[in-house]
Every structure is written in structure tokens, then in C-alpha cells.
């Protein structure tokens with residue numbers, strides 16, 4: 036079959052690889068009908084995620100049709116049309132029982148790099164979090180879904196059936212960015228009348244804005260430096276755009292616009308590769324800094340006392356200049372982490388079905404899997420006003 040494979044930084048290509056096979060009784064083989072490129076894939080593309088090996092198949096946002104099912108699969112049959120959450124969860128462990136699916140402690144065998152510590156620096160004897168599709172050997176080394184076929188483990192827990200009346204594009208983002216934006220907005224404790232500032236106008240920032248509006252938020256600021264993304268968010272979700280190339284202190288602007296209180300919550304939909312100062316870029320290049328602290332500092336400054344900082348953006352390692360004293364003084368709440376996708380998919384599917392959520396409007400590029408390498412470049416380099424790329428095998 037054909038699949039998009041990793042061969043080093045900025046070097047991905049579609050290769051012929053062996054077809055996947057059932058390995059456990061609760062696996063399915065999925066024939067992929069649509070898959071997207073996620074901002075998280077860009078961290079891999081830029082060579083920033085350790086534990087990638089030559090030939091690894093990328094992709095964690097995908098859907099398709101069940102091609103084959105193991106004997107232990109109880110609720111799916113060949114021919115069923117399903118969306119697959121990017122998180123692989125067993126449904127039965129300590130964390131799955133708490134519905135913290137991204138914490139599933141039985142799907143990441145920890146064969147990753149970094150001395151078996153996985154993604155946590157001070158891990159001690161803590162268990163590892165869930166395995167993820169196509170996301171390096173730190174996260175279990177599972178083959179991803181930017182392929183014609185993919186093995187989906189734990190098929191009794193993850194895949195969600197979708198009605199024929201909904202097109203692939205309408206439901207595809209249930210796999211990742213829609214639950215991610217929704218969890219970010221729920222974690223931000225948004226409700227009718229809330230104010231929020233969203234940093235990052237990429238797909239996750241846009242799904243956060245959609246969700247903030249859905250939950251009744253009143254004032255939504257959005258910070259980025261790509262005018263075409265900000266303009267789309269302004270037209271679609273009514274955000275107040277702030278371009279940080281023109282306004283070098285967005286947090287101060289947000290404070291001034293809120294009687295110097297700040298917003299009820301900030302959402303960091305950028306993560307560890309946030310564009311920061313020249314000093315931060317140098318520290319990151321020398322690996323003296325794990326993550327850019329630029330956006331988190333802005334979030335702490337722009338949030339009102341007692342407010343929430345919700346972080347869907349991915350972070351890694353340590354940050355200099357993380358002003359935890361400021362956060363303490365303001366009594367801030369932090370909510371972070373990978374999305375517990377399985378938890379939100381059923382309710383979000385309903386909202387898509389009844390027309391209250393239209394995540395597909397952010398799609399700008401529809402390409403074939405064969406053109407996936409070009410899709411990565413366009414999305415990474417923000418060419419052609421790209422917001423989101425969908426690939427069809």
C-alpha cells in the first residue's frame with residue numbers, strides 16, 4: 036500500500052510499504068477514506084520530536100471504512116464507516132476509568148528514546164500516557180493513518196460510527212482538532228458572557244474559537260501574525276484580531292480592553308514552538324530551553340485574577356522565564372494536556388449532525404495522499420493562505 040513516511044526533518048515522502056495486518060483480537064484494519072495534516076505533525080516534520088525512525092508512517096487524524104475486524108471486536112463490522120480518535124486507549128485501566136483517555140497506561144509500551152522516560156523529564160516510576168497514532172516511539176511507535184490502510188488497536192473503545200448523511204469532511208476533525216478545541220474551551224471554563232483570548236489562529240485556535248462561541252463566550256480576542264488566518268477567524272467567529280507583528284505586546288492590549296482586569300481565560304493554541312525573542316530562539320536551538328515561554332508569559336499577563344490558562348498547544352521540557360510567581364499572585368488555574376478525544380466525540384458528533392458545528396469550513400486544501408509531501412510544505416510554510424489540508428488516498 037501507499038503511505039506517507041518520515042525520513043528526517045523536512046523529508047517526508049509517499050512510499051510503498053507492506054499492508055498492515057491484524058495483531059490482536061480487538062484490532063480492526065481500516066481502509067482510510069480521508070486524513071488531515073495536524074499542527075502536531077508539523078513538530079515532527081520540523082524534526083522536533085525525538086523517537087522518530089526512518090520509514091515511520093505519520094498521521095493521527097483520519098477516518099475510513101472497516102476492512103477487517105478481529106474476533107474480539109464486538110460493535111464493528113466490515114463496511115462500517117468510522118472516525119478514529121488520535122489517542123489509543125484501552126477503556127479499562129486506572130485512567131480510562133476516570134475518562135482520562137490520554138492518560139491510558141496500557142497502550143504505550145515505553146520503548147521510546149530518552150532512557151525509557153517517555154515524554155516526562157522527571158518521570159520516576161510514574162506510568163506512561165496513552166499511545167498515539169503516527170507519533171514516534173515516545174508514544175508507542177504506532178503506524179499512522181496518512182496511508183491507504185491502517186491497523187487500529189483497541190477498536191472497541193476508540194472508533195465512532197458516523198451516519199451516511201454526513202460527509203467525510205464534516206466529521207473528519209472529530210478525530211483530533213475538534214475535540215481538542217472543545218476540551219480547550221471547556222477547560223477554560225467558558226460559558227455565557229465569558230471573555231477569552233486565544234493565542235494561535237491555526238486549526239486548533241480556530242476550533243477553540245468555534246467552541247468558545249458554542250459555549251456562549253462573549254468577547255474573543257485572537258492573537259497570531261498571519262493576517263489571513265486572523266481575518267478568517269474574525270469573519271467566521273467574530274474574534275477581535277491582534278497581529279503580534281504590529282502590536283508587540285498583545286497582553287497589554289487585552290488588559291487595556293478589559294478595564295485592566297484581563298480576560299476570564301486564555302487558551303494557548305500555539306505550544307512549544309511559539310515565535311519568541313531572538314534569545315529564546317537561540318536557547319531553543321542550543322537545547323538549553325525545551326519550549327518557548329513566549330505565549331505562556333503573555334497568557335499569565337492577560338488573564339484576570341482567579342482566571343484559567345488552558346493549554347492545548349504541545350509543550351516539552353523546561354522553560355526559562357516561566358513566571359510562576361505571577362501566576363501564584365493572580366491565583367491562576369492551569370489546565371493542560373493531550374485531548375481525551377473519546378470523551379467528547381459522541382456529543383460533538385451530535386452537534387455536527389444538528390448543524391450547530393461546522394468544523395469543515397476551515398479546510399482550504401484538498402489533495403491526494405500521493406501529494407502529501409507537498410501538503411506538508413504548504414501547511415508548514417503557510418503558503419497559499421493554507422489553514423488545513425485534507426488528503427484522500
Ligand SMILES: NC(=O)c1ccc[n+]([C@@H]2O[C@H](COP(=O)([O-])OP(=O)(O)OC[C@H]3O[C@@H](n4cnc5c(N)ncnc54)[C@H](O)[C@@H]3O)[C@@H](O)[C@H]2O)c1
Pocket residue numbers: 073074075076077078211212215234235236237238239240258259260261264279304305306307308309310311329330346347348349372373374
Ligand atoms: N492537546 C492536544 O491533544 C493537541 C491536539 C492537536 C494539536 N495540538 C497542538 O496545538 C498546537 C496548534 O496546532 P495547529 O494545528 O493550530 O498548528 P499551526 O502550526 O497551524 O498553528 C499555530 C499558530 O500559532 C501561531 N503562532 C506562533 N507563534 C505565536 C505567538 N508567539 N503568539 C501567537 N501565535 C503564534 C502561528 O503563526 C500559527 O498560525 C500545536 O502545538 C499542536 O501540536 C495539541
Ligand SMILES: [Zn+2]
Pocket residue numbers: 073074075076095096121211212
Ligand atoms: Zn493532532
Ligand SMILES: [Zn+2]
Pocket residue numbers: 124125126127128129130131138139140141142
Ligand atoms: Zn486505559
